[in-house]
Amino acid sequence: METSAESPARPVARLSIPAAALVGVLALVAALAAGHLVAAFVGINASPYLAVGNSAIDLTPTPVKDFAVQTFGIYDKLVLLAGMAVVMLLVAVVAGVLSRRSPLPGTVAIVLLGVVAGIAVFSRPDLSAVALLAPAASLLAGVVAFRWLHTLGTRRSTPALGLTELGEDDESELPAERAPRGKPEPVPGRRGFLLGAGGVAVGAGVAGLGGQLVARTTSAASSRAEIGRLVPVRAAPPIPPGADFARAGTPTFLTPNPAFYRVDTALVVPQVRAEDWSLRIHGMVDRELSFSYDDIRDRPLVERTITMTCVSNEVGGPYISTANFLGVDLRHLLVEAGVRPGAEQLYSTSVDGYTAGTPIVTTMDPDREAMLAIGMNGEPLPLDHGFPARLVVPGLYGYVSATKWVTDLEVTTWAARKSYWLQRGWGQQAPIKTQSRIDTPKGFQTLPAGRVVIAGIAWAQTTGITKVEIRLGTGPWQEALLSTEVNEDTWRMWRVDLDLPPGNHQVACRATDDSGYTQTSDRVGTVPDGATGWHTISFTTR
């Protein structure tokens, strides 16, 4: 009888467990890579992997989110992406193994994943309907890769490492024309499978990397690079000498952009090109307005030194930074639009659907100088800090004021709109609380006995800091030396020089602001409107 390993393919064999798992994983990789490549053209957040991750963030219950931020800090999103990868890989392995004989279970699994990704993409506010092409490409590539590899792997051939021929445990289906056992000649079945698998892996790699490359060049980064210099009509006054005690261990007065704290719900930084950006002002206004990037940059630009703070900053925490923000007065834009009586809230929306609600009175207060910012520390806004434009309102925590990638401002009431974090239990009114932090020594540090500098920061934006005191153990409060004041919207540094004998020490600090208020010792957590309490650390001198 005429039989050879190259006889027409027929699904008479089944895949070994490792081969089946490999088929599942490669189909997954092919699907994700194809989706990523297409997403590079229709909006990178349409990449199924990222879209599912972004939806996961929005659906996560607040306590879990808080836990993640607390536990993983800036790595929270990395941990989420890694966790998703593990889950997807497990699903792929299981689907593959369930498909050892028939490709049906794996096909169903891919279609299900494709539908989940499609829903995730569809529900993203920053994506249009064409973005569905990305999950569609994933679905197609996944199914094709899966079925093709499955066919290659189950093509009857000489028994080989990756393959189990039918028959060993299933005599009833033993094919009559079994391949001869004696001659392990070339093994095209196995070789074909391995070549196919390698091909899929390489193809996926090329598609995935290609997607990254395309996304980068069509991206906001290239648009930002072409902005050129933004020149204010009024630059921020230079930072005077003595504005920080950085040499003693405080932060520098201005935070370099890469070191500026970052807090947002975006898994991948929204990519908005300046050319494509516009800002709409509408709602309870006399006339609706819309501004392009050039409309904004052609207005008189002002530059202001402002310290931003996140409501999620624990006592002693890192979510505070200072920059020279450049932009236009938000109040002027609102006056042009004509805010109607009865308006309470400026409801701002980011391109990624994030929203915040700022009291209209605050935005209209001439002393507050709320900004629509397009520049930061002499550059266009960095992508992660809101390029092309964001809001900055001195004295309010970021979640009620500092919308990044802002594209829509609706003048409205509190009842009509509930912003992202309000829906999750945070406060409607969130002025920044007067606080202070010890930066040096570090908690549990050991230093030589003798001269020791205790130094840190204090802030009470819009009011200003008048006094900072420290206390060793339960000793008397001693007043710290304050740095040169820059303005009332920024932090202020402080230091105390001590002579300490060897021993264990505990030190606490508290600030008093220009209204005469001294920081309370009552410890409250960050929810719903910001932490209070004295920052206290222990250290040792030897």
Ligand SMILES: Nc1nc2c(c(=O)[nH]1)N[C@H]1C(S)=C(S)[C@@H](COP(=O)(O)O)O[C@H]1N2
């Ligand atoms: N689009 C968008 N804007 C946002 C946020 C966000 O999640 N999405 N987070 C806000 C919060 S909670 C803070 S504290 C500030 C942080 O701004 P930064 O990342 O530039 O420091 O941005 C605000 N603006």
Ligand SMILES: [Mo]
């Ligand atoms: Mo925040």
